[in-house]
Amino acid sequence: FIKIVIQGICGRYGSDAGPKMATERTKRAIKVGFYDIEKTIGKGNFAVVKLARHRVTKSQVAIKIIDKTQLDETNLKKVYREIQIMKLLNHPHIVKLYQVMETKSMLYLVTEYASNGEMFNYLSHGALPEKEARKKFAQILSAVEYCHARHVVHRDLKAENLLLDQNLNIKIADFGFGNYYTPGSPLNTWCGSPPYAAPEVFEGKLYHGPQLDIWSLGVVLYVLICRALPFDGGTLPALRDRVLEGRFRIPFFMSTECEHLIRHMLVKDPNQRYTIEQIKKHKWMQADPAVKTILSCNTEENFEREEILEEYNEQALELMQGLGIDIERTKTALADDAYDHHTAIYHLLVDR
Numbered sequence: 001f002i003k004i005v006i007q008g009i010c011g012r013y014g015s016d017a018g019p020k021m022a023t024e025r026t027k028r029a030i031k032v033g034f035y036d037i038e039k040t041i042g043k044g045n046f047a048v049v050k051l052a053r054h055r056v057t058k059s060q061v062a063i064k065i066i067d068k069t070q071l072d073e074t075n076l077k078k079v080y081r082e083i084q085i086m087k088l089l090n091h092p093h094i095v096k097l098y099q100v101m102e103t104k105s106m107l108y109l110v111t112e113y114a115s116n117g118e119m120f121n122y123l124s125h126g127a128l129p130e131k132e133a134r135k136k137f138a139q140i141l142s143a144v145e146y147c148h149a150r151h152v153v154h155r156d157l158k159a160e161n162l163l164l165d166q167n168l169n170i171k172i173a174d175f176g177f178g179n180y181y182t183p184g185s186p187l188n189t190w191c192g193s194p195p196y197a198a199p200e201v202f203e204g205k206l207y208h209g210p211q212l213d214i215w216s217l218g219v220v221l222y223v224l225i226c227r228a229l230p231f232d233g234g235t236l237p238a239l240r241d242r243v244l245e246g247r248f249r250i251p252f253f254m255s256t257e258c259e260h261l262i263r264h265m266l267v268k269d270p271n272q273r274y275t276i277e278q279i280k281k282h283k284w285m286q287a288d289p290a291v292k293t294i295l296s297c298n299t300e301e302n303f304e305r306e307e308i309l310e311e312y313n314e315q316a317l318e319l320m321q322g323l324g325i326d327i328e329r330t331k332t333a334l335a336d337d338a339y340d341h342h343t344a345i346y347h348l349l350v351d352r
């Protein structure tokens with residue numbers, strides 16, 4: 001009897017005393033544009049990165065949310081340069097930019113979501129066998145070669161910036177330190193993370209971007225195989241001495257071909273350092289035919305083909321038509337590289 005009375009009272013006053021109602025939290029979805037925010041995947045000083053899902057295509061994306069009011073002039077310029085660089089790069093192993101949304105105080109960069117996170121964490125399951133390291137390194141090399149061909153240097157290559165997608169393929173992130181370089185006019189800004197920085201950077205000399213990336217790639221390859229840094233040192237001066245001395249340990253399990261390649265990338269003199277061409281031809285890289293295909297995607301015709309706007313993906317356009325989206329408007333946006341809702345839906349449907 002008492003129970004009935006209590007339910008009667010609760011029922012009348014609508015307080016949800018019932019066990020079912022009490023657990024049902026009202027999940028207020030946070031929306032940005034056509035995206036529903038799901039969780040936070042990263043936090044920077046003035047940016048937070050969220051995992052989100054496009055309401056129409058249901059595809060998962062990553063959204064880098066930047067509070068512009070917290071940035072000074074130089075950092076704001078750097079962010080716009082990062083966006084400009086990401087718009088330039090369209091490669092299977094570089095995180096793709098889908099859309100840019102901007103308000104007075106905020107910037108939202110919608111990109112591909114690399115669901116398996118950092119290579120750095122992937123290595124916590126153990127160092128990679130050389131066969132797997134070769135495949136991953138070939139993907140990284142192909143992406144860096146593609147950037148250099150576009151006169152873009154990354155300058156912050158490290159295991160933490162090498163992300164992995166759902167198929168454990170490499171997706172290079174964070175072109176924040178990226179910069180354009182013109183052959184002949186060297187750069188000298190200090191950037192990147194110290195254990196991956198080349199001797200010329202420690203010496204404060206002028207350096208050429210591509211050669212700096214090659215040194216970092218040498219450190220990356222060493223880390224993939226040894227799961228340790230070649231140059232380490234408790235303090236920055238100790239690390240600097242190690243890098244300038246240029247000596248590092250080779251573990252017993254590393255093959256002689258791999259050792260030979262790493263020793264030709266971690267060369268103090270940038271002009272003696274292997275180029276990407278030399279790395280691609282090296283015996284250790286050539287040991288696996290599957291790697292040859294990965295390394296042959298940056299051909300001239302692929303570059304040309306990309307310049308000419310490829311024929312549209314009819315299937316994606318039909319799907320969009322079915323959704324009542326204006327196709328002409330979409331084609332114009334694609335031709336203008338608009339990075340708006342239309343181009344985002346199109347590319348999300350193509351990449352699905």
Ligand SMILES: CC1(C)C(=O)N([C@H]2C=Cc3c(O)cccc32)c2nc(Nc3ccccc3)ncc21
Binds near residue numbers: 042043049062112118
């Ligand atoms: C937008 C973009 C490119 C980005 O800025 N980040 C951040 C966020 C975390 C983080 C990091 O831990 C290392 C590098 C970049 C980042 C992204 N992280 C992911 N996936 C991910 C998934 C699980 C763990 C870490 C990263 N996909 C795309 C991005």
